[in-house]
Amino acid sequence: xxLNEFMQTLVNGLLLGCVYAAFALGLSLVLGILGLVNVAHSxxxxxxxxVYWQLVNGVGLDPLLAIPLVVAAFFLAGTALESTxxxxxxxxxxxxxxxxxxxxxxxxxxxxxxxxxxxxxxVQPAYLDTVWRFGQVNVPVSRVVTxxxxxxxxxxxxxxxxxxxxxxxxxxxxxxxxVAAMVGIRVRRLGIWVFAAGTALAAFGGTVLxxxxxxxxxxxxxxxxxxxxxxxxxxxxxxxxxxxxxxLVGLLEAFVGVLLPFQYVYFVVYTLLVVALLARREGLGGxxxxxx
Amino acid sequence: MSAGTASAPGAGxxxxxxxxxxxxxxxTAGYLQHDVVLDDxxxxxxxxxxxxxxxxxxxxxxxxxxxxxGFLPPRVGRVxxxxxxxxGLAVDERLAAGIAFLPQGRSVFPRLTVExxxxxxxxxxxxxxxxxxxxxxxxxxxxxxxxxxxEREAGSLSGGQARLLEFGRTLILDPAVVLVDEPSVGLAxxxxxxxxxxxxxxxxxxxxxxxxxxxxxxxxxxxxxxxxLAYGRNHLQGARDEFTGRLDExxxxxxxx
Numbered sequence: 286x287x288l289n290e291f292m293q294t295l296v297n298g299l300l301l302g303c304v305y306a307a308f309a310l311g312l313s314l315v316l317g318i319l320g321l322v323n324v325a326h327s328x329x330x331x332x333x334x335x336v337y338w339q340l341v342n343g344v345g346l347d348p349l350l351a352i353p354l355v356v357a358a359f360f361l362a363g364t365a366l367e368s369t370x371x372x373x374x375x376x377x378x379x380x381x382x383x384x385x386x387x388x389x390x391x392x393x394x395x396x397x398x399x400x401x402x403x404x405x406x407x408v409q410p411a412y413l414d415t416v417w418r419f420g421q422v423n424v425p426v427s428r429v430v431t432x433x434x435x436x437x438x439x440x441x442x443x444x445x446x447x448x449x450x451x452x453x454x455x456x457x458x459x460x461x462x463x464v465a466a467m468v469g470i471r472v473r474r475l476g477i478w479v480f481a482a483g484t485a486l487a488a489f490g491g492t493v494l495x496x497x498x499x500x501x502x503x504x505x506x507x508x509x510x511x512x513x514x515x516x517x518x519x520x521x522x523x524x525x526x527x528x529x530x531x532x533l534v535g536l537l538e539a540f541v542g543v544l545l546p547f548q549y550v551y552f553v554v555y556t557l558l559v560v561a562l563l564a565r566r567e568g569l570g571g572x573x574x575x576x577x
Numbered sequence: 578m579s580a581g582t583a584s585a586p587g588a589g590x591x592x593x594x595x596x597x598x599x600x601x602x603x604x605t606a607g608y609l610q611h612d613v614v615l616d617d618x619x620x621x622x623x624x625x626x627x628x629x630x631x632x633x634x635x636x637x638x639x640x641x642x643x644x645x646x647g648f649l650p651p652r653v654g655r656v657x658x659x660x661x662x663x664x665g666l667a668v669d670e671r672l673a674a675g676i677a678f679l680p681q682g683r684s685v686f687p688r689l690t691v692e693x694x695x696x697x698x699x700x701x702x703x704x705x706x707x708x709x710x711x712x713x714x715x716x717x718x719x720x721x722x723x724x725x726x727x728e729r730e731a732g733s734l735s736g737g738q739a740r741l742l743e744f745g746r747t748l749i750l751d752p753a754v755v756l757v758d759e760p761s762v763g764l765a766x767x768x769x770x771x772x773x774x775x776x777x778x779x780x781x782x783x784x785x786x787x788x789x790x791x792x793x794x795x796x797x798x799x800x801x802x803x804x805x806l807a808y809g810r811n812h813l814q815g816a817r818d819e820f821t822g823r824l825d826e827x828x829x830x831x832x833x834x
Contacts, residue, residue: 450709451703453696454697457689457697463680464680465686466648468672468698470700
């Protein structure tokens with residue numbers, strides 16, 4: 286591997302890692318704070334990608350302007366989903382919640398297919414569709430922009446959760462819901478905000494997906510697996526660890542893709558998943574091991 | 578000591594004095610649709626006094642505290658604070674009215690720092706940062722041990738330190754009424770003494786205290802007035818002195834219930 290090749294792979298891996306971190310962020314928040322295994326996460330992600338595609342390719346909106354629009358719309362949709370479906374299953378056993386989210390996933394996917402068909406789509410991100418060159422290293426602008434947005438979002442979320450009183454309340458709610466209610470925090474209302482924020486972050490992941498990769502309504506489960514992988518490797522609910530795990534997976538995928546034949550990528554990445562599961566021993570429902 | 582339903586505690590005292598304090602009147606409550614954990618229970622925590630509620634396991638003591646704090650709405654009956662009906666107030670509104678609750682068992686947020694735990698205790702002041710900071714500082718002054726540990730995660734504190742933090746969190750809004758649920762359960766005897774010293778200080782500060790504890794002897798020693806519950810009903814009530822000599826008798830009676 287030449288130095289140029291190494292640098293190119295490194296850059297590709299880091300940028301891809303940010304993409305993956307963006308995919309996992311909402312899942313991590315909802316699982317870490319509310320203890321809900323939201324398997325509809327990737328369906329929400331792809332639905333947001335489709336809406337974003339519609340706005341950019343169809344309506345012709347500016348690709349950067351369309352991102353906050355989609356995120357805001359999905360925040361509202363998240364509050365609706367919380368108050369209609371999620372609030373009914375909050376106190377139910379995990380398996381019930383899993384089934385309900387699975388149903389939600391199927392429903393969202395079906396709606397997406399009905400409206401947008403099963404075609405694979407790519408967004409034409411106008412001025413973002415260029416490549417910067419540093420010597421021999423190519424850096425696609427769309428990936429740099431999405432990576433930068435992801436980092437800003439992650440940093441903002443981290444500061445919000447660790448430096449503000451509301452952030453402490455959210456983390457406190459994850460640690461002891463009864464005591465949170467006892468100090469006067471309206472945990473139901475805060476739960477709605479957190480779920481809505483998780484949905485909005487999933488939508489942000491969707492816009493990132495749309496900007497950097499082709500996508501179709503029925504191929505989202507792959508991103509679900511990736512998001513879970515990152516959440517498990519990074520541990521639940523910690524924004525910094527989500528980023529680090531995303532970067533690890535991105536770098537691994539980039540370097541394995543260069544050094545080994547293509548089919549080894551999944552093998553290596555899923556081996557990482559197995560190792561993480563064995564090492565952490567917290568599983569998906571590991572509420573007692575939530576790190577936040 | 579009077580037996581029976583205690584429907585008119587303090588009969589004969591002036592109306593104003595009768596109103597002062599936290600009171601539940603004829604409360605019937607339960608968790609599931611048809612169970613009755615409390616059956617027509619009346620308890621009054623007189624202003625500035627310590628009132629102990631005693632009774633065997635399952636007699637409804639902790640449930641009474643939950644009703645008083647607004648965690649469990651009563652099916653029948655009402656809760657009043659200084660004569661004002663507060664039955665329907667949510668927890669944050671009760672905090673605003675000056676009622677605080679120290680729950681049973683470990684109740685810190687384990688992965689938050691000591692300071693964050695205190696700040697959350699003052700959640701009601703979240704839009705008044707200066708007052709919030711002052712409240713936290715007051716508690717750190719009151720408990721110098723906590724001041725040294727302010728950056729530590731609460732989950733790493735010793736049992737006694739965590740109990741102090743729980744007291745701090747409960748007192749941070751300077752409540753007039755403090756509900757205390759089983760403060761000494763699961764603690765080493767040394768720590769039980771510390772807990773009761775702290776409760777004595779709260780009493781000295783003229784706060785109204787309603788205390789539920791299995792530790793009957795210490796509770797009665799501290800109390801001004803004592804209620805006992807049995808099977809979710811009022812059983813006995815009276816001034817502390819009427820109970821002090823008869824504790825063994827009382828405990829024996831509970832074992833036979």
